[in-house]
Amino acid sequence: MSGYALQIGAILCVHVIAAYAAYMTLAAGQLNLGIAGFMALGAYGSAVLSNAGWAMPQSIAGAVLLASLVGLCVSYPVLRARGIYLTIATLAFSEVVVALILNMESLGAASGLVVVGHLGFWPILWVTLGVVALVVFLASTRFGLCLTAIRNDAQGAAVFGVRTRRIEVTAFTIGAALAGLAGALYAHHFSYVEAQRFNVLLSTYAVLYTLLGGLQTPLGPLVGAALFTLAPELLRGTDEWRYVTFGAVIVVLMLLRSEGLFTRSFIHNLMHRRPAT
Amino acid sequence: MLLEVANLCVSYGAVTAVSGVSLGVREGSIATVLGANGAGKSSLLRAIMGLTPATGEVRFAGEAISRWPAARRVAAGIAMVPEGRRILVSLTVEENLLMGAYPRHDRQIAADLDNIYDLFPNLARRRHAPGSVLSGGEQQMLAIGRAMMARPKLLLMDEPSLGLSPLFVREVFQLIRRMNADGLSILLVEQNTRLALQTAADGYVLRLGACVAAADTATLARSDDLMHAYLGGAHAAPTVHGP
Numbered sequence: 001m002s003g004y005a006l007q008i009g010a011i012l013c014v015h016v017i018a019a020y021a022a023y024m025t026l027a028a029g030q031l032n033l034g035i036a037g038f039m040a041l042g043a044y045g046s047a048v049l050s051n052a053g054w055a056m057p058q059s060i061a062g063a064v065l066l067a068s069l070v071g072l073c074v075s076y077p078v079l080r081a082r083g084i085y086l087t088i089a090t091l092a093f094s095e096v097v098v099a100l101i102l103n104m105e106s107l108g109a110a111s112g113l114v115v116v117g118h119l120g121f122w123p124i125l126w127v128t129l130g131v132v133a134l135v136v137f138l139a140s141t142r143f144g145l146c147l148t149a150i151r152n153d154a155q156g157a158a159v160f161g162v163r164t165r166r167i168e169v170t171a172f173t174i175g176a177a178l179a180g181l182a183g184a185l186y187a188h189h190f191s192y193v194e195a196q197r198f199n200v201l202l203s204t205y206a207v208l209y210t211l212l213g214g215l216q217t218p219l220g221p222l223v224g225a226a227l228f229t230l231a232p233e234l235l236r237g238t239d240e241w242r243y244v245t246f247g248a249v250i251v252v253l254m255l256l257r258s259e260g261l262f263t264r265s266f267i268h269n270l271m272h273r274r275p276a277t
Numbered sequence: 278m279l280l281e282v283a284n285l286c287v288s289y290g291a292v293t294a295v296s297g298v299s300l301g302v303r304e305g306s307i308a309t310v311l312g313a314n315g316a317g318k319s320s321l322l323r324a325i326m327g328l329t330p331a332t333g334e335v336r337f338a339g340e341a342i343s344r345w346p347a348a349r350r351v352a353a354g355i356a357m358v359p360e361g362r363r364i365l366v367s368l369t370v371e372e373n374l375l376m377g378a379y380p381r382h383d384r385q386i387a388a389d390l391d392n393i394y395d396l397f398p399n400l401a402r403r404r405h406a407p408g409s410v411l412s413g414g415e416q417q418m419l420a421i422g423r424a425m426m427a428r429p430k431l432l433l434m435d436e437p438s439l440g441l442s443p444l445f446v447r448e449v450f451q452l453i454r455r456m457n458a459d460g461l462s463i464l465l466v467e468q469n470t471r472l473a474l475q476t477a478a479d480g481y482v483l484r485l486g487a488c489v490a491a492a493d494t495a496t497l498a499r500s501d502d503l504m505h506a507y508l509g510g511a512h513a514a515p516t517v518h519g520p
Contacts, residue, residue, distance in 0.1 A: 152365040
């Protein structure tokens with residue numbers, strides 16, 4: 001594979017993991033726009049640890065742990081708010097993380113940080129496949145069923161004895177961990193991190209991949225991230241019109257398939273082709 | 278008494294929905310709570326289930342459960358068919374039923390699922406269809422089946438006849454009698470006073486959050502004044518009312 005393809009592949013993998021980070025909280029019915037903040041924690045966490053002499057796997061694991069712990073702590077106050085207020089709280093959290101990094105000289109402030117240890121495309125791909133397998137597995141468990149139940153009707157789910165708050169906190173924390181992982185992989189692939197990269201647009205894209213791919217199945221985020229990372233590359237020939245085309249495609253998709261591209265009925269129809277009547 | 282409620286109060290901010298209600302459900306019997314819209318019937322059920330903060334005493338099977346979270350009450354054997362059915366529309370019929378068995382960890386779940394399908398052939402045919410494609414009556418059957426999947430000792434039913442056709446209303450009440458005959462204790466909230474009085478053994482009448490009458494249903498059915506005063510005439514009431 002060419003260097004260009006490998007680069008796109010690595011970016012795609014990071015996008016896929018970020019999309020799953022957004023998916024975890026969305027699956028429980030809450031929009032988390034703090035993905036970029038957790039990615040920054042993962043990226044800077046792994047950067048600092050490996051610059052301090054840790055081996056790369058350990059520093060990535062440490063960074064994921066850091067993002068999860070912060071996610072767990074943040075989730076309690078944040079999940080007290082609902083709907084749009086929760087979204088604003090996560091957005092604020094993300095901005096605070098970036099602002100803190102920008103003001104810390106030890107983290108390179110605005111000039112960023114060079115990261116020791118390079119990670120190529122293939123290990124990133126394996127990790128990404130692991131993440132996909134993990135989320136697909138989670139979705140098939142009672143926990144996954146509870147997520148959908150809470151997204152449908154949180155009060156209704158409580159009637160069956162579902163501890164809704166515990167499930168929501170768990171989903172949010174797993175999302176934070178995945179975002180941290182995406183950030184760490186990003187840092188090691190580009191060997192350089194800067195705080196400005198982790199802005200609200202990054203979170204928005206992660207959410208967009210998931211919503212366009214569809215929330216109904218755990219493969220939605222994969223489909224969404226793949227399509228919307230590769231589409232602008234394929235449209236590269238059309239030059240400055242490519243983002244216009246891309247935007248138009250998103251609008252049309254949202255109009256035609258508001259539940260996302262990859263829905264349960266889509267899979268159902270694919271697997272049970274009805275004979276023509 | 279399987280369920281004893283003493284001096285239960287529910288408030289939403291400054292608004293009092295239930296003020297000092299006491300009632301009981303005898304083991305193996307059906308009790309009904311009657312009252313007009315806004316009398317506090319749903320709030321009462323939700324408080325018994327632990328879904329809404331309340332003061333007062335709730336005892337179930339001899340244990341004080343007032344401070345228990347909803348999940349623990351479900352595990353102890355209280356299930357609820359919520360008002361408006363609350364079908365989880367993104368889940369399939371079967372997944373909805375499995376959600377009902379959420380507190381259970383035994384190996385009988387699959388067998389119970391088959392029993393529910395035997396009881397409701399309509400649900401069996403659509404087991405893999407999303408809950409959203411069911412008719413109102415089928416949704417009510419699903420909601421009841423789902424509650425039964427928890428293997429409850431006590432079933433709280435909030436307006437099971439609401440929005441159903443006369444045919445389905447009859448079917449739901451037949452089902453209530455049958456489940457009761459099998460030993461299930463039921464606390465039934467209904468606006469269909471006539472049917473509720475025919476079905477239950479004990480009745481409680483709520484008005485503006487307070488219990489204004491408590492008696493066996495035969496006595497309540499005879500007290501025309503009470504019926505007229507609080508419910509607008511039980512005997513004149515049609516069997517079915519619109520949504």
